[in-house]
Amino acid sequence: MRIGELSERTGTPRRLLRYYEEQGLIFPSRCANGYRAYDESLVDRILQIRGLLDAGLPTRIIKQILPCLNKPRVIHFSDATPEMIATLEDERDRMTERIECLVRNRDAIADYLDAVRGDKRPDAAPEASTTP
């Protein structure tokens, strides 16, 4: 597909699809006329990239971890240098920290919302303190 369709199907501005390519995150091929040609699988990949960007990872890191994700899992052990491994372990741990921070705060928000709602309708409170 061409850039317009990919843009529509992923909700991503064309500008950014070109930017992700420039950053080395995707490698669309080219038609004879110079138009970019995107493979079907890039729809998911773009979504994945955007999710990671939204979660705070920079393109530099995304570029490093993408090659290791959802691959045939059989080939490509060749390019796993020790530095790469260390980088990945680092990033895995950083992601775990991010996850924990997000979970903590999201749960706090959820608790607050539950409390506010429980305050307004004290009958349907889902906790265990209403019927003693």
Added chain:
Amino acid sequence: MRIGELSERTGTPRRLLRYYEEQGLIFPSRCANGYRAYDESLVDRILQIRGLLDAGLPTRIIKQILPCLNKPRVIHFSDATPEMIATLEDERDRMTERIECLVRNRDAIADYLDAVRGDKRPDAAPEASTTP
């Protein structure tokens, strides 16, 4: 404490402590001479802010959710306007999406790392496919 100590204890540049204040995330009091005076509890708060920032939340959102987090949980239901509630629900859901995306990708990295390590030391592979 003053800004220098807070900066050291949180690993945050003074510049950013002032920036967070400018963005309405923290409200240090002032000494007679104009120096900012930070309460002990702000150490954790700064860490929390940095974690959320690192996880991709903008200060604008952090400013909205902070008042609802780890508070006495008793007072302050007054300022919960319906729009505020809606914003919080939105943000809670967005955080959940972020979390799921991060977990998916972190697990993929972890799996990859396990596979690579299992490839190098096929004896201690933790999965269930080595001893048939």
Added chain:
DNA sequence: GTTGACCATCACATCGATGTGATGGTTCGA
């Protein structure tokens, strides 16, 4: 009272992600 380590404000620079517009080529249907 001077020095050095703090602090203040303010302005400007940078960096990554994104928006926007200028300019021009390709394709295709009216």
Added chain:
DNA sequence: TCGAACCATCACATCGATGTGATGGTCAAC
């Protein structure tokens, strides 16, 4: 053949989070 709808590249602007430096006040120790 013309115009609309794509596409290309390129340059510049914006925005939020940060870095950096200029300029000057406060205070404790010497």
